[in-house]
Amino acid sequence: MAEILVSMRYDGPERTIAERAYRLLREDIISGALAPGLKLKIEMLRARYGLGAAPIREALARLSSDHLVKLEGQRGCEVVPMSVRDARDIGNMRKLLEVEALRISIRNGGDEWENALAAAFHRLERLERTIDQGIGDLAEWESLNHQFHKALVAACDSEWLLRMRQLMFDQHERYRRLSRVKTVATRDISLEHRALFEAALDRNAEKAVTVMETHIGRTTDAVLQSFAPGERALAR
């Protein structure tokens, strides 16, 4: 069986069914397709994805270490619930890590980094213009936004910092998606992206950090705002 797998964020070939299960579950949790607090019964997942029980169990085990599912011995597992408190916590942690990685990246980045960053920024800005006109693809924006932020910190030489930054980025994305931040004007965000880009190329770390903190804070605020009224429903 040689099935071609397509993924928005293709990350190397999947050699096992367990890896595929991991990716599928991960995407469905982050995108919100599997709601926070939802009980994840093996039989239900087997039917949903058409996979065996063993690979699914393995995927759930990995996701529990990623803190996307809660695994309770003999009592099955559920999608980790969301809360205002958690959203705030994640926002703060993302700030801390993203800013640190950005500082290092700006200090270390060479020509190659600048070029990749410019390319990522260009792609993102082009799409943001079409979104302003109401014809852009939101999933595509998520992807390019992700790539731009990754390009910003790509020259950071701390693997652990990048790993944790990524973890917080993904967790933050889950909240962003849930609260449908698309209603917030993209124009502001687009301007922030440009400011980030220019500060980075100018090697103006302090300026970049300030913008980044505003940028993340704004996103978190939007999440919290659309979250607070209906908190009860989300907490299960």
Next chain:
Amino acid sequence: MAEILVSMRYDGPERTIAERAYRLLREDIISGALAPGLKLKIEMLRARYGLGAAPIREALARLSSDHLVKLEGQRGCEVVPMSVRDARDIGNMRKLLEVEALRISIRNGGDEWENALAAAFHRLERLERTIDQGIGDLAEWESLNHQFHKALVAACDSEWLLRMRQLMFDQHERYRRLSRVKTVATRDISLEHRALFEAALDRNAEKAVTVMETHIGRTTDAVLQSFAPGERALAR
């Protein structure tokens, strides 16, 4: 089968064999009993722990998200290798997170926190005196040291920060164990613990942070020295 499980860091009852496998493997990797780079063959682990293959696979999956084992599709898995670069990275990250958690904890801590901290410090100091006399138990020291550091940051209200701090603490411990830091005089470390304790109770965050940075840096240096004699930790 009602077997009593004893663990140095007992963390609630284990309801499944998979959880036990996870704990056992985790301890053996951190303690160095399973050497870095070692190929982890299922059959070998089955024999070692007397457990079935399924729970072991599940444990390995979780450990791969903890970055203690590397899982490569269809090619088995191995204990994550160690390197000078990684040791330095972990030391820096531990500094960043521990210091941040400490600041918050000192700001938020109440009476209850002070009491628990004093108790943890007292237990640790008492043991350190016996170790100075050459009659102390090193495993016991690991445990009390762990508890003291945990008590310091216990009043931090960011779950994510505490989670990541713990991750780095464990990773750091793995390096500390490998390099047998016991040869380093415990007297200095003991003095640092006292300084940390007093600064925390004085609510002198800046002082506490300075001591903590020295404390972690010293440990990292010791690790690096016994790892690659000659090479030195460079300020990042």
Next chain:
DNA sequence: GATCCTCAAAATATCGATATTTTTATTGAC
């Protein structure tokens, strides 16, 4: 009416066997 049993139904966790893939060893050609 509330609390405590008991028993059946559902779900989870684990085992043993099998299919698939990778690794190792062997052979034959150049």
Next chain:
DNA sequence: GTCAATAAAAATATCGATATTTTGAGGATC
């Protein structure tokens, strides 16, 4: 002697079935 092709061995990944545990409904007791 080296390389390539191939066959055998080992290891991994997955499935299907079974054992164990939890959950929930219905009745008996206070």
